[in-house]
Structure formats: structure tokens, C-alpha cells
Amino acid sequence: MKAHDGMYIGGAWRPAVGTDTIAVLDPVSEQVIAHVPAGGAEDVDAAVAAARGALTAWAATPPAERAARIAALRDALAARVDEITATVTAELGAPPRFSRAVHAALPIAVAGSYAELAASYPFEEKIGNSVVHAEPVGVVGAITPWNYPLHQIVAKVAPALAAGCTIVLKPAEDTPLTAQLFAEAVHGAGVPAGVFNLVTGVGPVAGQALAEHPGVDLVSFTGSTAVGRRIGAAAGAAVKRVALELGGKSANVILPSADLARAVAAGVANVMGNSGQTCSAWTRMLVHTSRYDEAVALAAEAAATYADRIGPLVNAGQRTRVRGYIEKGVAQGARLVAGGPEAPRERGYFVSPTVFADVTPEMTIAQEEIFGPVVSVIRYEDEDDALRIANGTVYGLAGAVWAGDDAEAVAFARRMDTGQVDINGGRFNPLAPFGGYKQSGVGRELGAHGLAEYLQTKSLQF
Numbered sequence: 001m002k003a004h005d006g007m008y009i010g011g012a013w014r015p016a017v018g019t020d021t022i023a024v025l026d027p028v029s030e031q032v033i034a035h036v037p038a039g040g041a042e043d044v045d046a047a048v049a050a051a052r053g054a055l056t057a058w059a060a061t062p063p064a065e066r067a068a069r070i071a072a073l074r075d076a077l078a079a080r081v082d083e084i085t086a087t088v089t090a091e092l093g094a095p096p097r098f099s100r101a102v103h104a105a106l107p108i109a110v111a112g113s114y115a116e117l118a119a120s121y122p123f124e125e126k127i128g129n130s131v132v133h134a135e136p137v138g139v140v141g142a143i144t145p146w147n148y149p150l151h152q153i154v155a156k157v158a159p160a161l162a163a164g165c166t167i168v169l170k171p172a173e174d175t176p177l178t179a180q181l182f183a184e185a186v187h188g189a190g191v192p193a194g195v196f197n198l199v200t201g202v203g204p205v206a207g208q209a210l211a212e213h214p215g216v217d218l219v220s221f222t223g224s225t226a227v228g229r230r231i232g233a234a235a236g237a238a239v240k241r242v243a244l245e246l247g248g249k250s251a252n253v254i255l256p257s258a259d260l261a262r263a264v265a266a267g268v269a270n271v272m273g274n275s276g277q278t279c280s281a282w283t284r285m286l287v288h289t290s291r292y293d294e295a296v297a298l299a300a301e302a303a304a305t306y307a308d309r310i311g312p313l314v315n316a317g318q319r320t321r322v323r324g325y326i327e328k329g330v331a332q333g334a335r336l337v338a339g340g341p342e343a344p345r346e347r348g349y350f351v352s353p354t355v356f357a358d359v360t361p362e363m364t365i366a367q368e369e370i371f372g373p374v375v376s377v378i379r380y381e382d383e384d385d386a387l388r389i390a391n392g393t394v395y396g397l398a399g400a401v402w403a404g405d406d407a408e409a410v411a412f413a414r415r416m417d418t419g420q421v422d423i424n425g426g427r428f429n430p431l432a433p434f435g436g437y438k439q440s441g442v443g444r445e446l447g448a449h450g451l452a453e454y455l456q457t458k459s460l461q462f
């Protein structure tokens with residue numbers, strides 16, 4: 001696979017200071033497909049200096065011109081859909097259809113939404129005898145994971161550009177090729193030199209150097225709660241802004257009046273997409289005791305249909321981790337009705353689509369984020385019991401409620417401690433704020449709420 005052997009800093013590809021590299025693997029073949037440089041603190045310093053140098057001019061660029069650059073970025077990405085699809089498939093392992101329909105299409109839609117928002121957002125507001133200006137926060141350090149490699153980059157970079165911020169991106173070590181492709185698109189879109197910079201590298205070195213850099217004004221992080229907690233602590237100590245998009249353990253609540261077959265099929269599909277590597281996946285399926293056995297049978301049947309079309313997990317470590325959770329589920333007394341810990345293929349980091357029945361809310365598999373294709377079907381006795389179970393984890397990122405009518409589902413959803421709820425199969429909305437309650441994070445991404453994360457206010461009194 002094509003790879004740059006340098007960092008994109010100050011509008012050009014330049015060699016890394018050190019000689020360390022990261023090997024990029026294809027999770028289907030387990031073969032090395034490319035190497036990229038593993039940047040260190042000096043590379044981060046150079047990137048932050050470039051971002052700082054470009055800040056004043058970019059912040060002063062009229063919003064309409066910033067919008068034009070973001071529109072050009074959207075078009076540059078749209079022109080490379082085939083390349084994005086192939087790259088995400090190569091380094092993440094996602095099946096090509098899913099790569100094209102989700103990994104390529106979603107970020108293009110999000111970039112388009114910020115081209116429009118940059119042009120229409122009210123950066124100035126009159127409040128009584130004051131005029132309040134929304135100004136860019138400054139230099140953004142963006143640290144992204146591998147599970148939606150392009151989407152998570154665009155969900156940070158597009159609003160930061162719209163706000164007038166400049167950016168240093170440190171993408172996940174498993175998916176740096178998608179990030180390099182994105183940097184090429186930024187370059188092609190005519191974004192001025194230094195406004196966007198890319199440093200590839202490993203988390204505890206390049207990521208940490210960026211998160212702790214005194215020249216960074218806002219750290220925007222998506223990834224595990226463990227790393228997010230450290231980044232939040234460092235940002236707090238430095239009194240700097242931080243946005244954290246962390247893990248989830250979302251509930252798919254099927255009320256007794258729901259269309260059970262539809263709710264179960266959608267719930268299983270939601271988890272199997274991207275091989276369960278989705279922070280907002282509805283990994284806990286909550287079913288009333290009167291329909292429990294029927295739901296378990298439907299879920300097992302649905303999961304089996306994914307056996308031949310599910311992609312692998314991203315790497316061997318994740319596969320070991322997910323299999324460990326499946327083994328733990330069995331050890332704690334949950335009943336396997338589909339899949340299991342055994343390797344379904346000789347090669348590749350595959351895990352079988354797995355469904356557990358007889359899962360109790362306290363079990364490890366019902367509490368911790370597994371990040372694999374594993375659904376836990378949990379029984380509830382009445383609505384209060386369902387709510388207690390739905391809200392009974394440290395997370396609160398997403399969820400779903402199914403009922404005979406929307407009003408009944410909405411009444412339940414309003415009592416859930418979570419940032420997003422899909423009502424009776426409601427579609428994903430790239431303009432709706434996305435983010436977590438409780439330990440699922442701090443702040444919101446997407447749409448106008450996502451743009452506001454990159455702004456600070458200045459009030460002028462008259």
C-alpha cells in the first residue's frame with residue numbers, strides 16, 4: 001500500500017526527526033502492508049509551531065472563505081472514494097461495501113455539513129448592550145482512534161477549521177494510511193500551510209507529547225476511557241480545554257409493545273456492523289421476560305447470518321481481548337446461543353458473531369466495553385427494572401428504545417442517562433450532537449454543537 005515516509009507539517013511532507021517506524025497490518029491477511037514514521041516529541045513540537053504560526057491568519061479568514069476550503073475538502077474526499085474504501089479495508093479490515101457506505105460516505109457528509117455551517121453560523125450575537133463574538137479556541141491537538149478512522153478525523157478537523165482553529169492530528173497507529181490520505185485531501189483543497197498538520201506515531205509517545213504540549217489550547221480525544229481519563233487530568237492541570245469521546249455500553253431497550261422481530265434484527269445488525277468496534281453499539285439487548293425466549297432465538301438466528309460477511313477485528317490484541325470477554329461470559333454463567341471464543345478462520349483477526357443469553361446486569365460482559373461482535377440479551381421484569389438496568393453502567397453514550405408507538409418510546413428514552421437514543425429505528429443524523437453522559441465523555445461532536453466545542457466567547461459592552 002502507498003505510504004508517505006514523512007509527516008505533513010506546514011503544508012509539506014517532511015522527514016521525521018527520528019528513524020522509528022510503525023508497521024501497518026492487514027487484519028485479514030495478517031501481513032505488513034506499509035510502514036509509516038513513528039513521530040516523537042520533536043515532530044510534535046514542529047507541528048505545533050506550524051499550527052501556531054498559521055493561527056492568526058486563519059482565525060481572521062472570513063467564515064465564507066473557510067467554508068469554501070471545507071467544501072473543497074469535501075469534494076477532494078468525494079473524488080477519492082475508491083481510494084478511501086480500499087485504504088480503510090486494507091488497514092481496518094472492514095468489508096469493502098461497509099467501507100464505502102459508511103467509512104467513506106459518512107465523513108464526506110460530515111465535511112459537507114461543516115462547509116454549510118461555517119458559512120451560516122452566527123459568529124456574532126447581540127445580547128442587551130453587548131456584542132458577543134465567537135472566536136476560535138486556538139491550536140487543537142486531535143487524537144483519534146482506529147475504529148472509524150476517517151470519520152473520527154473529520155468529526156474533529158472539519159469543525160475546527162470552520163471555527164478558525166489550526167490543528168495537529170495524531171491518528172491511531174493501526175490506521176495511519178487513512179490519515180495520510182486525508183492530509184493529501186486537505187492539501188488538495190487549498191487549506192493554507194500550517195492550518196492542518198499530521199504527526200503519525202504511537203500513543204504514549206507522540207500522543208502524549210501532543211496532549212501535554214503547552215502550545216496546544218484544546219485537546220480533542222476519541223478513544224478508550226483509560227487514556228481519556230489521563231488526558232483529561234493533564235488538561236485540567238494545565239487549565240486547558242478538553243473534549244473526550246470515550247467508551248460506551250449502550251442499551252437496546254425493547255418494550256413489550258414493540259415489533260420484536262424488527263427490534264432484535266436491528267439490534268444485532270447495529271452490533272455486527274464494523275465487527276462490533278463501535279463506541280455507540282447497542283451491546284446490551286433488554287427484553288421483557290414475557291418475550292425473552294423468542295428474542296433470544298431471533299438474536300441467535302440473526303447473528304448466524306453475519307458469520308460469512310463480518311470483517312475481522314483490527315489487530316491481534318483486540319481479538320485476544322474480545323475472546324477473553326467471551327470466555328469470561330461463559331465462566332460467569334451466561335449461555336452462548338451463537339458464536340463463541342473459538343477462531344472461526346485459520347487466518348485473520350476474526351471473532352464469530354456471538355450472542356449470550358441469561359446475562360445478568362452485573363456480569364462483566366454486561367458492564368465493560370467489549371469492542372467486538374458480542375450481544376448480551378438481558379431479561380427485565382417491568383419498565384422500572386429495564387430503566388435500572390439500562391442506566392446501570394458507568395457509560396452513557398447511546399441507546400435505542402422500541403415500542404408500539406413513538407410516544408411510549410420517547411417517555412422511556414427521556415429517563416435514560418445517555419447522550420443519544422434512536423426511537424423505533426430512527427436513522428443516524430450527522431447534524432445531531434453526539435457525545436456521552438457519565439464516563440462516556442465530555443463535550444459533543446457533529447453539527448452546530450460540535451462546532452461550539454472549538455469556539456470561545458468574547459463580550460464587548462457598549
Ligand code: NAD
Pocket residue numbers: 143144145146147170171172173201202203204205206207208209211222223224225227228230231245246247248278279369370371
Ligand atoms: P486508545 O485509547 O489506546 O487509543 C486511542 C488514541 O489515543 C490513539 O491515537 C492512541 O495512539 C492514542 N493514545 C494512546 N495512549 C495515549 C496516551 N498515553 N496519550 C495520548 N494519546 C494516547 O484506544 P485503543 O488501544 O485503540 O483501543 C482500546 C479500547 O478503547 C477499545 O477496546 C475500546 O474499548 C476503546 N475504544 C473506544 C473508541 C471510541 O470511539 N470510544 C475508539 C477506539 C477504542
